[in-house]
Amino acid sequence: MHQIRKYLETFSPMRNSDWDYYSSKLQCVTFQKKELLLKKGQTENFLSFVEEGTLRMYFPKIENDLTFGFVFKNQFISGYDSFLTQVPCTYQIEALSKTTVWRISHADLNDIYTNTEIGNEIGRKNAERLFLIKSSRELSLLELTAKERYQNLFSERPQLIKEIPLKYIASYIGITPQALSRIRRQVS
Amino acid sequence: MHQIRKYLETFSPMRNSDWDYYSSKLQCVTFQKKELLLKKGQTENFLSFVEEGTLRMYFPKIENDLTFGFVFKNQFISGYDSFLTQVPCTYQIEALSKTTVWRISHADLNDIYTNTEIGNEIGRKNAERLFLIKSSRELSLLELTAKERYQNLFSERPQLIKEIPLKYIASYIGITPQALSRIRRQVS
DNA sequence: CGCCGAGTTGAACTGAATCAAGAAACGTGG
DNA sequence: CCACGTTTCTTGATTCAGTTCAACTCGGCG
Numbered sequence: 001m002h003q004i005r006k007y008l009e010t011f012s013p014m015r016n017s018d019w020d021y022y023s024s025k026l027q028c029v030t031f032q033k034k035e036l037l038l039k040k041g042q043t044e045n046f047l048s049f050v051e052e053g054t055l056r057m058y059f060p061k062i063e064n065d066l067t068f069g070f071v072f073k074n075q076f077i078s079g080y081d082s083f084l085t086q087v088p089c090t091y092q093i094e095a096l097s098k099t100t101v102w103r104i105s106h107a108d109l110n111d112i113y114t115n116t117e118i119g120n121e122i123g124r125k126n127a128e129r130l131f132l133i134k135s136s137r138e139l140s141l142l143e144l145t146a147k148e149r150y151q152n153l154f155s156e157r158p159q160l161i162k163e164i165p166l167k168y169i170a171s172y173i174g175i176t177p178q179a180l181s182r183i184r185r186q187v188s
Numbered sequence: 189m190h191q192i193r194k195y196l197e198t199f200s201p202m203r204n205s206d207w208d209y210y211s212s213k214l215q216c217v218t219f220q221k222k223e224l225l226l227k228k229g230q231t232e233n234f235l236s237f238v239e240e241g242t243l244r245m246y247f248p249k250i251e252n253d254l255t256f257g258f259v260f261k262n263q264f265i266s267g268y269d270s271f272l273t274q275v276p277c278t279y280q281i282e283a284l285s286k287t288t289v290w291r292i293s294h295a296d297l298n299d300i301y302t303n304t305e306i307g308n309e310i311g312r313k314n315a316e317r318l319f320l321i322k323s324s325r326e327l328s329l330l331e332l333t334a335k336e337r338y339q340n341l342f343s344e345r346p347q348l349i350k351e352i353p354l355k356y357i358a359s360y361i362g363i364t365p366q367a368l369s370r371i372r373r374q375v376s
Numbered sequence: 377c378g379c380c381g382a383g384t385t386g387a388a389c390t391g392a393a394t395c396a397a398g399a400a401a402c403g404t405g406g
Numbered sequence: 407c408c409a410c411g412t413t414t415c416t417t418g419a420t421t422c423a424g425t426t427c428a429a430c431t432c433g434g435c436g
Contacts, residue, residue: 165414167413176392177415
């Protein structure tokens with residue numbers, strides 16, 4: 001659990017009292033492989049910190065899911081759109097391996113924003129970070145080829161290619177599994 | 189200038205004292221058509237609110253610029269990546285028409301975060317909004333065809349197509365001007 | 377008037393999708 | 407621990423959207 005504090009303090013140092021208040025709201029939950037943390041149509045009620053495991057975020061489709069993100073150990077995850085706007089989510093979050101998270105409810109997080117000094121500051125910096133990540137993803141989708149996106153992914157997260165089914169990676173970089181297979185043949 | 193307060197209060201109501209503090213830091217600047225608000229290589233020092241005019245954000249390229257965003261009247265604009273991280277910007281911001289903005293410096297905004305109660309809350313909600321916008325753009329780039337992206341743009345912002353050179357719109361939806369020309373022939 | 381950038385159109389080419397089939401890996405129950 | 411069925415991955419053939427290169431038109435502006 002102390003990994004969460006460490007993560008939050010990459011934004012701003014926290015007083016012990018703020019941390020105690022925050023951590024008192026946390027709930028520990030474990031999901032089995034293939035279990036859903038969030039189902040399409042549900043309204044996201046939690047912001048979760050991944051203690052152990054790997055997750056994927058995707059739009060379920062008849063034929064092939066559209067996978068748009070992976071989340072690893074020591075990162076936050078949520079159906080953010082739904083969490084922030086409190087409308088039903090249009091995508092799903094699935095555990096790719098047995099996963100343990102510490103999570104806080106929407107109502108409790110709002111209490112923290114209201115009752116702590118640091119809450120909004122950390123929340124702001126976290127949202128800014130998420131924005132920067134999406135911005136660089138937008139750029140990658142606009143200016144790079146599928147091959148370049150694959151190679152970047154490979155150099156940034158070599159373990160990802162080993163742990164995660166290629167069809168999800170293909171979807172993430174915006175191509176079909178067949179096309180990814182051909183790219184991999186060329187590269188390696 | 190009161191439009192800024194209106195915009196900020198879509199996030200949270202402000203006390204007059206907070207608004208007075210914020211607005212005392214604002215500086216009004218006007219840019220001519222084709223003038224740059226931010227040049228590649230510069231570190232962004234301002235968060236600007238567009239009182240009048242239209243802007244585009246783009247990566248300058250030898251042959252064709254990569255335009256990734258437009259900003260209109262009554263919206264904020266900044267080289268966010270550079271503004272937030274204070275490293276040199278990799279893209280540029282250009283006025284597409286004569287543009288007037290009210291802007292606040294990075295240092296002054298940090299003062300506001302430090303010295304007002306509402307600053308971080310509004311900042312958080314604004315960053316969350318920016319994140320949601322980028323998220324929906326990511327989805328559009330992954331799952332829609334160029335034709336669908338054009339049609340969506342057209343239905344969301346019909347005036348955009350009239351005011352903005354098609355080559356920038358083509359780049360924004362991720363295709364060449366030639367391809368956009370052919371799509372437009374099919375559609376209209 | 378002539379120039380220049382924006383937009384359109386045509387033809388050839390290319391990366392990726394689609395359809396289809398086979399091979400490898402995986403998980404589950406016997 | 408193996409056998410079987412299912413899922414994942416690969417490979418081939420065809421099709422298609424969009425790129426590239428090139429030529430031409432149009433409108434605005436010096």
